Amino acid sequence: MxxxxxxxxxxxxxxxxxxxxxxxxxxxxxxxxxxxxxxxxxxxxxxxxxxxxxxxxxxxxxxxxxxxxxxxxxxxxxxxxxxxxxxxxxxxxxxxxxxxxxxxxxxxxxxxxxxxxxxxxxxxxxxxxxxFQVVGLTYNPEAVKTPPTSWADLWKPEFKGRVGITNLNSTLGTGWLVEIAKMRGGSEANIDPAFKALEELKPNLAAVAANPGALATLFQQGQIDISPGNFNAIQILKARGVPVEFVAPKEGAIAxxxxxxxxxxxxxxxxxxxxxxxxxxxxxxxxxxxxxxxxxxxxxxxxxxxxxxRVLAKDTAELKKKFVFQDWKKINEQRSAWIERFNREIKI
Amino acid sequence: MGAAPASRDVTSYGMGLAAPLALFFLLFFVAPLLQLFWLSLHNDTAGLHWGLGQYLHFLTDPFSLSVLGSTLLLGAEVTAVCLVLGFPIAWLYQRVGPRLQTIIILIVLLPLLTSVVVRTFAWIVILGRQGIINATLQSLGIIDTPLKLLYTQFGVVIALAQVQMPLMTLPLITALGRIDPNLDDASCSLGAGSWRTFFRVVLPLSLPGVIAGCTLTYAAAITAFITQSLVGGGQMLFMPMYLYQQASTLQNWPFASAISIIFLLAVLAVVSVFTTLGRLSRGYGGA
Known part of the structure; x- marks a missing residue:
């Protein structure tokens, strides 16, 4: 027991x-x-x-x-x-x-x-x-002139060595990986496409942070220019004068x-x-x-x-349209296997 | 305890004095450690089925073993850097005037007076793309694009070496201070050069300090969760982060317990190598 x-x-x-x-x-x-x-x-x-x-x-x-x-x-x-x-x-x-x-x-x-x-x-x-906590794309408007619109933008060649992500210890990192799987035809039950996509993302990866808080430091230090990020955390950084902007990707912001x-x-x-x-x-x-x-x-x-x-939704109807919710029951079932795989495969 | 004062041996120790600390250790260190061990002997996360499955899993898994290996290697690298950089400072300390000594001891102790988190964040600023190192190299025209220093093994070793440096320098200063300065002169007057004197006289006599410093630095470096994760990032996995991941994110306590027991044994093995060397050196130094 x-x-x-x-x-x-x-x-x-x-x-x-x-x-x-x-x-x-x-x-x-x-x-x-x-x-x-x-x-x-x-x-x-x-x-x-x-x-x-x-x-x-x-x-x-x-x-x-x-x-x-x-x-x-x-x-x-x-x-x-x-x-x-x-x-x-x-x-x-x-x-x-x-x-x-x-x-x-x-x-x-x-x-x-x-x-x-x-x-x-x-x-x-x-x-x-x-x-709700909302996760979308975060970018440095001084370095990224055209705001990103999609998760797929992280794979653009112009962001070579400029992308930050977090590992799967955090809700943010895990949720983001599920969205990438969905973008590539997978789902909570089929994470394979996401890992394939991560493999392709490697040239662009500047950092895999140990936790979402560390991403903030990396923006401040100019170590990364674009990453998935938490709406609240970005607003706090912005209020402190760090050049960051938040945008909800067209696939939907993760809620x-x-x-x-x-x-x-x-x-x-x-x-x-x-x-x-x-x-x-x-x-x-x-x-x-x-x-x-x-x-x-x-x-x-x-x-x-x-x-x-301004950034997320004007009312609950729009909110429902723009937010995606994930099946955490399914995610929890396999999370340890994903973490193990991430440990092994993601070395930059 | 109630022995008559006349027959009391003044060289014996009253074990009773150690009792409060011993009790404290028993309650808050030995007992949890035993519980940890007990937990690690279960095959399932609910802790119902006994077995050595967790240990087998770790010891037969090349990935887990590589995490252990890279952690032990990291400790060795940090210890080596600390020793090479720390020894000259300790040596210098014994040979300068009292005013300089105060300055040196202040510089050595200063890192201990700030929190590890603050020191580690300072390293993020130093090693970053727009950090001091990259900015200097770029302005000197040595490099065009910033070097990647943060989130690399090099960065972790350098940051840890600075953070743990006092643990190496302080024992060295003490050990070198115990060496009779006349021995240097004696060695020279008998015809040895300064290098020969150093390797044949100073270094052997300072070995107890070297061993103590290495043990402390090593143990501190491999368990430095904060510095490892902040400067190393999320893709460099060392034992403390591996443990945290299993215990905290995955709630797999039996495996996390097994990892910590294995880690503990590995560290004990390394430390016992150090102490064996220390015992040998004691004979050497006394000879």
Whole structure:
């Protein structure tokens, strides 16, 4: 059993600690804990979501505990009966892992005032998606005079030694590879064409970054001029004066659902539900859509504005047309094989 | 512990003093390590089926072995660079006045005072296409197109050598400081040239420092996850990144455990070679 495997020692230590420090056993009355992501996510949630939640819930106590998805899963797994986290935030891959390991509760859809207003793709019964992450093409407008329009542009001879990608450790790298497979006649189930395409991309590759964050550094250093990139991350770079632009390729920008979940056995179930409700409100989503956050909203009642309306979509109808969603269940099944293949084949 | 003061041997050690640290290690190092080992003996990710499958997988897979090999080689390269560059500094330190000594020790210690992340980012700026090296070479007309330095083995070795340099220099300074300067003069007056003196007197006597420095640098270089991934990039796979990928992205904990046990044993083997050399050199130095 998973509980035994991963947490035998942790559990033993916890039990020991509870004997040694009986005060720990009263941890039931702890405040609501929301494990958001680190960096810009934490900033956005601290500034917008937390105040909105507290205002609507009589100043209920809550803490943000930012950490990676995998760490959230490991922590909850280590103490399933009394989890240290009440609300988890996940990319599509880890979300399925968390659901598969029975760590999250179904969202009480019938109680929710906003769930039905979410666009269809965001309505996930095991935890709705309050935000989208969007991946498209990023380029340096000082070096690339004609903006790219398609993923295929990365293969153009003029970008010899100028293209950056990330490896498959990240959601971005994996999602991008799936899009390339689709472009070449493959799919989530048939990744072969993507690896063939990567082979042809090698002369153009300047760098395979270890994570999407490293791509930003490479743009700053002029190491690369064009790469797949995350809309939010690019806007942050742009605001800091780095010459980068984002464009949605004509094949469609890749949209990842960032889903939010109530942790199973949470002692703060009701407050957890209230927090997620707050994240789904048009007010919170509108504020988060505006600068400096520029997070793509999922509530159809939100009127698109600013940079998002200009670059991505003016309304939910256009959004649905321009975004592509991927089958992460299929992706997860084979991801380890892909990573292994990428390790072996991509050497530049 | 309760022995009478009169019969107490003043040269013996009170093991009780080491107990807090020993307990700490037992709880937070030995126990997790055993758990890691236990986990690595399972064939499936759920940890239900016992077996040596993970080890077999690693040891029969040429790709995994090449990752291990390139990691151990990286450590050797970094250690060699640190030794060659660090030895003259340590030697110089013992032969200059106190003011210069302060400056040298400050320069040696300075890297330790900034975080590894900051130092590594500095290397990205230095090695980049528009970085200091490429900009200088281009303005001197030596090269037309920028050299690819970042995301290469060369870049990783250079950056790691700088980051780990204090670990080499400090033991060397101590070891060289213990050598009686009169030995140099004695060697010279007996007719040896300066190179002969260096190879026959200074180097053998400094071997304990060399061994200590090499062990520290080697261990630090092969496990330097941050520098390896930031300067080496995503396509250069070393053991720490391989481990991270299996444990974190793929949640394949048994295989990740097996990788770490194998890595640990490989490093122990290399370190024990160093310490054996160190033991031999002790006999040599005392002779």
């Amino acid at each position: 998973i509980l035994n495997r991963r947490s035998l020692m942790t559990t033993a230590l916890t039990l020991g600690a509870m004997k040694a420090f009986p005060g720990l056993s009263f941890a039931q009355a702890r405040p609501l804990v929301f494990a958001t992501f680190t960096g810009s996510w934490e900033e956005a949630h601290k500034a917008v979501l937390v105040p909105a939640f507290r205002k609507a819930n009589a100043d209920a106590a809550m803490v943000l505990d930012p950490m990676l998805s995998v760490d959230q899963i490991a922590k909850v797994n280590a103490a399933k009966a009394n989890p240290p986290i009440d609300v988890m935030l996940h990319d599509p891959g880890p979300a399925l892992v968390a659901i598969g390991q029975d760590l999250v509760e179904p969202y009480p859809v019938e109680k929710s005032a906003y769930y039905k207003d979410l666009i269809a793709e965001a309505q996930e019964p095991m935890g709705p998606a309050p935000f 990842f659902k960032t889903t939010i979940h109530i942790v199973k056995n949470s002692p703060n179930r009701e407050l957890a539900f209230k927090l997620i409700e707050a994240a789904l409100t048009p007010e919170v989503q509108t504020t988060l859509m505006n600068p400096p956050y520029l997070i793509v909203p999922t509530n159809s009642k939100v009127t698109m504005g600013g940079e998002i309306a």
